[in-house]
Amino acid sequence: MTSLAGKAVLLxxxxxxxxxxxxxxVRLLKTRGARVRVIMTRAAxxxxxxxxxxxxxxxxxxxxxxxxxxxxxxxxxQLSRAADLLVxxxxxxxxxxxxxxxxxxDLASTALLATDKPVLIAPAMNVRMWQHPxxxxxxxxxxxxxxxxxxxxxxxxxCGEFGPGRMAEPGDILGAIVTMLTPKARPLAGRRVIxxxxxxxxxxxxxxxxxxxxxxxxGYAIAEAAAELGAETVLISGPVSLPAxxxxxxxxxxxxxxMLTACQDEMPADIAIFxxxxxxxxVASEAAEKLKKTEAGPPNLALAENPDILxxxxxSGMRPSLVVGFAAETEKVTEHATQxxxxxxxxxxxxxxxxxxxxxxxxxxxxxxxxxxxxxxxxPEMSKQDVGRKLMERLTELxxxxxxxxx
Ligand code: PMT
Numbered sequence: 001m002t003s004l005a006g007k008a009v010l011l012x013x014x015x016x017x018x019x020x021x022x023x024x025x026v027r028l029l030k031t032r033g034a035r036v037r038v039i040m041t042r043a044a045x046x047x048x049x050x051x052x053x054x055x056x057x058x059x060x061x062x063x064x065x066x067x068x069x070x071x072x073x074x075x076x077x078q079l080s081r082a083a084d085l086l087v088x089x090x091x092x093x094x095x096x097x098x099x100x101x102x103x104x105x106d107l108a109s110t111a112l113l114a115t116d117k118p119v120l121i122a123p124a125m126n127v128r129m130w131q132h133p134x135x136x137x138x139x140x141x142x143x144x145x146x147x148x149x150x151x152x153x154x155x156x157x158x159c160g161e162f163g164p165g166r167m168a169e170p171g172d173i174l175g176a177i178v179t180m181l182t183p184k185a186r187p188l189a190g191r192r193v194i195x196x197x198x199x200x201x202x203x204x205x206x207x208x209x210x211x212x213x214x215x216x217x218x219g220y221a222i223a224e225a226a227a228e229l230g231a232e233t234v235l236i237s238g239p240v241s242l243p244a245x246x247x248x249x250x251x252x253x254x255x256x257x258x259m260l261t262a263c264q265d266e267m268p269a270d271i272a273i274f275x276x277x278x279x280x281x282x283v284a285s286e287a288a289e290k291l292k293k294t295e296a297g298p299p300n301l302a303l304a305e306n307p308d309i310l311x312x313x314x315x316s317g318m319r320p321s322l323v324v325g326f327a328a329e330t331e332k333v334t335e336h337a338t339q340x341x342x343x344x345x346x347x348x349x350x351x352x353x354x355x356x357x358x359x360x361x362x363x364x365x366x367x368x369x370x371x372x373x374x375x376x377x378x379x380p381e382m383s384k385q386d387v388g389r390k391l392m393e394r395l396t397e398l399x400x401x402x403x404x405x406x407x
Contacts, residue, residue: 002178005033009177010083010117012108013053015043017158018090018124018167022048025089025170026056029177037079038062041095041108065107080115085180088112090124090167093135099147100138120148120176124167126159131241139243148246150176153364172383179228186230187396193231194269194320195223196276196309198238200256204301205287212277213361216240218326219275221388223248229392231271236262238276256282256306263309267318271395274310274325274346277361282306314345322395324348327371330355337371347398348372350391370394 009029013022022038029036036057040050050061062079080086088095088108095108099121104110112119121142129135130152139149151168168176197219202210220242223235227247235244236251236259244250251266253259256278263272281303291299314323323346327337330353337351349371352360360366367381379390 001032002182003033004029004178004181007033007085007181008035008037008083010080010086010111011036011038011057012086012088012095012111013038013040013044013048014088014090014092014095014108014124015041015046016090016092016124016167017047018122019044019047021167021170022089023052023056025087025173026053028170028174030057032174032178034177035059037083039079039108039111041106043092062107065110077114080111080117083115083117085177086112086115086117086119087122087173087177088119089122089173091121092123093125093129093132093138096121096123096135096138096142100141100145118146118148118180120150120173120180122150122168122173123152123165125152125165126157127161127163127165130165131163136241136243143243143246146246148176148180149243154362184228184230187400188226188270188392189230191231191270191399192268193223193226193233193271193273194236194263194266195219195226195233195273196236196238196259196263196278197223198240199277200238200259200279200306201254202256202279202282202306203254203286204283205289205291207290210279210282211239212279214238214240214277215362216242217362217364218360218366218384218387219273220245221384222273222275222391223388224385225388225392226271228389229396234266234269236266236276255279256309260307260309260312263313264318267313267320269320270399271322272313272320272324273391273395274313274323275350276309277328278306278309280306308344310346311344322347322399324350324391324395327351328354328360330358334369334371334376337369338376341371341373348395350387 038053038061040063054061098109104113153166155166198216199211199214224245227233233248235248251262284302284304310325325346327340327349329336333351333353337349341349351369354360366387370377
């Protein structure tokens with residue numbers, strides 16, 4: 001259990017139903033030895049009380065920007081500077097918008113604008129608010145400003161809707177805090193990692209396409225983990241609705257052929273990880289105009305095979321030191337993955353069950369099996385973030401001896 005003794009966290013609580021989870025977060029932080037000071041927005045006081053947070057943190061709770069007593073005891077600038085990390089939980093759409101655009105009309109937003117310390121936010125809001133282009137634009141701005149995000153996760157919301165927008169659990173927020181407050185090892189500094197993610201979209205005509213259910217979550221989580229380990233990370237992504245992970249350069253593509261060209265353009269690399277769910281086929285000739293319904297019945301769509309991006313890169317003269325493929329299987333998962341390992345020429349295949357029972361597409365969790373020429377290693381079910389972190393740690397171990405031998 002990593003100790004946070006000597007570390008000070010300024011917790012800014014926004015006004016949302018998830019505010020009740022901050023009680024547990026404060027408790028967990030205190031258990032690790034951190035000092036926790038709390039600022040609450042006016043709206044947060046509708047959900048949790050300053051008294052309960054003062055009792056749990058053992059500190060005065062700050063609520064008002066223009067409080068003479070607070071300013072004398074500890075001014076709002078000092079409050080934000082005295083912390084090692086600012087954590088905003090729940091980060092509401094409103095608070096995130098203020099942060100993105102530099103508004104400072106209450107104590108919480110003023111402290112956030114005045115700080116020169118790292119900031120972690122745990123967004124929580126209704127799914128449509130999260131997906132609204134305005135919020136997504138603000139997320140992009142915040143990431144560009146170096147603000148870290150934990151969550152939101154998918155699930156049933158207090159408003160009865162389902163989808164992304166639930167605040168991360170206190171244990172996961174604590175994990176992100178520990179990561180941010182622990183000096184980072186950057187074993188992949190100076191290394192280059194290329195990752196493909198998401199689906200490809202193969203046009204039939206100007207309005208229709210062939211695609212699949214990949215959300216990009218697994219590939220984006222791997223890219224985030226690679227960047228955290230210090231790698232120069234390029235994420236070649238099909239169309240998804242995820243924000244760019246921090247420290248990662250995203251190259252957006254639509255079709256398999258565009259994805260292959262982007263991969264070739266981004267070589268050389270030390271590691272290439274092919275997480276994308278690439279369409280194996282495209283329509284042989286895309287219609288220039290929208291196909292019309294006719295009395296002759298449905299059109300006969302002749303298909304053409306797409307290039308195999310992974311196999312092309314793995315068998316090329318520009319092969320990275322480590323090539324990792326994924327295998328999306330609905331039956332005989334490891335058996336089919338073993339065949340793909342040989343056929344596609346990669347060092348590792350990460351196999352996962354994409355049948356309805358496996359439930360991997362779009363979910364926040366995954367159960368994977370690492371298939372290599374020497375055997376199969378099955379990992380327990382975990383979050384896609386943890387799969388990303390564990391996979392990148394493993395690849396770092398594998399890369400280091402290879403590089404050392406070459407140096
Ligand atoms: O995006 P999520 O919702 O998080 O879901 C994650 C995932 C299920 C998409 C991911 O974990 C996964 O399994 N990705 C691989 C999907 C796939 O296309 O598998 P495959 O078994 O059809 O292909 C095997 C490998 O060849 C893959 O690495 C694939 O990227 C690659 N491939 C396939 C076809 C092709 N034309 N070019 C390729 O490079």
